[in-house]
Amino acid sequence: MAEAPPLKRKREEEEDADGDGGGAAAPFPLAELRLRRVLRESARDKAVFLHGEVTGPSGEGTDALVILEKTPFQEEKLLDLLKKHTKLELQMHNDIYRTYHLYPPPELSEIKTTVVYPATEKHLQKYLRQEAHLIRETWEDYKNITLPFVQSQSFSIQWVYNILEKKAEADQIIHENPDPCDGFVLVPDFKWNQNQLDDLYLIALVHRRDVKSLRDLTAEHLPLLRNILQEGKEAIMKRFGVPGSQLRIYLHYHPSYYHLHVHFTALGYDAPGISVERAHLLTDVIDNLVLDSMYYQKRALTFALQADKMLFKRFQEAGRV
Numbered sequence: 517m518a519e520a521p522p523l524k525r526k527r528e529e530e531e532d533a534d535g536d537g538g539g540a541a542a543p544f545p546l547a548e549l550r551l552r553r554v555l556r557e558s559a560r561d562k563a564v565f566l567h568g569e570v571t572g573p574s575g576e577g578t579d580a581l582v583i584l585e586k587t588p589f590q591e592e593k594l595l596d597l598l599k600k601h602t603k604l605e606l607q608m609h610n611d612i613y614r615t616y617h618l619y620p621p622p623e624l625s626e627i628k629t630t631v632v633y634p635a636t637e638k639h640l641q642k643y644l645r646q647e648a649h650l651i652r653e654t655w656e657d658y659k660n661i662t663l664p665f666v667q668s669q670s671f672s673i674q675w676v677y678n679i680l681e682k683k684a685e686a687d688q689i690i691h692e693n694p695d696p697c698d699g700f701v702l703v704p705d706f707k708w709n710q711n712q713l714d715d716l717y718l719i720a721l722v723h724r725r726d727v728k729s730l731r732d733l734t735a736e737h738l739p740l741l742r743n744i745l746q747e748g749k750e751a752i753m754k755r756f757g758v759p760g761s762q763l764r765i766y767l768h769y770h771p772s773y774y775h776l777h778v779h780f781t782a783l784g785y786d787a788p789g790i791s792v793e794r795a796h797l798l799t800d801v802i803d804n805l806v807l808d809s810m811y812y813q814k815r816a817l818t819f820a821l822q823a824d825k826m827l828f829k830r831f832q833e834a835g836r837v
């Protein structure tokens with residue numbers, strides 16, 4: 517088990533209501549949440565995704581997405597976990613084999629809780645368990661089907677601008693290259709609670725705002741991508757002591773947010789979204805662009821789409837699935 521990062525800083529509890537990320541936020545009214553449905557649960561990830569509704573003073577409800585997730589063990593807290601007011605209740609005993617229910621004190625049984633509030637239908641859809649199909653998107657498909665759809669429908673990227681403009685998570689920045697063209701900001705991903713390195717997860721957000729995804733990349737972006745690779749690895753080594761050879765550094769295609777960003781995760785961590793149909797290693801992306809500047813405007817890219825996603829319907833209407 518890896519040691520805790522040398523520095524853990526507490527995040528702002530939430531973004532403020534106007535979305536610019538500044539100022540103190542009112543706490544999320546968890547006790548007033550009405551559970552509408554369980555969108556998905558994962559025994560493997562020990563996580564559950566909930567659609568809830570918060571009823572305001574006027575009586576009408578606002579949708580909220582709540583993700584509850586059990587966190588990995590922290591080595592330095594194990595002694596406390598075994599000794600400190602922990603209740604051990606026998607479940608079964610057979611010969612030399614016993615299983616127990618262990619009830620730790622509340623401070624040692626944290627559940628990481630992510631809240632999107634107010635949540636849009638798209639946020640809820642993202643976590644709803646549905647049947648998926650592989651799509652093989654040619655450049656023509658991208659131009660004719662995907663791009664118009666993305667331009668009209670994609671998630672707001674205000675949170676990205678808040679980070680780039682230091683309106684949110686400014687105290688979280690691990691590294692910044694301020695160059696407006698070839699620079700980026702490296703911050704912990706909000707999937708990571710920063711308590712242990714086992715599930716280390718950071719993202720590099722580029723300063724320039726004209727690159728949506730892998731599809732926009734050409735050789736012009738090589739200096740930017742090389743900066744992210746090199747400086748990102750160095751900054752993570754310096755801050756967390758994890759060498760570049762133990763990092764998985766990749767882009768998603770499709771991403772959820774169409775502002776170019778690169779994921780840095782611990783190699784030993786099976787982070788969501790590392791499957792072959794979604795993750796593209798940054799080193800491979802750089803090599804492909806060196807070979808052919810128009811590589812990502814020429815080749816077909818494969819990704820999985822859930823059957824009830826609007827984009828899937830567009831591909832169906834165009835006779836592409």
Ligand code: M7G
Nearest residue numbers: 675703704705706707719768770771772773789
């Ligand atoms: P993606 O490839 O666009 O989509 O990655 P995915 O969420 O389906 O993987 C965006 C990444 O940004 C994800 O790893 C998110 O966990 C992360 N992320 C999303 N939001 C809204 C925030 C945020 O407000 N702060 C931080 N630090 N990370 C975020």
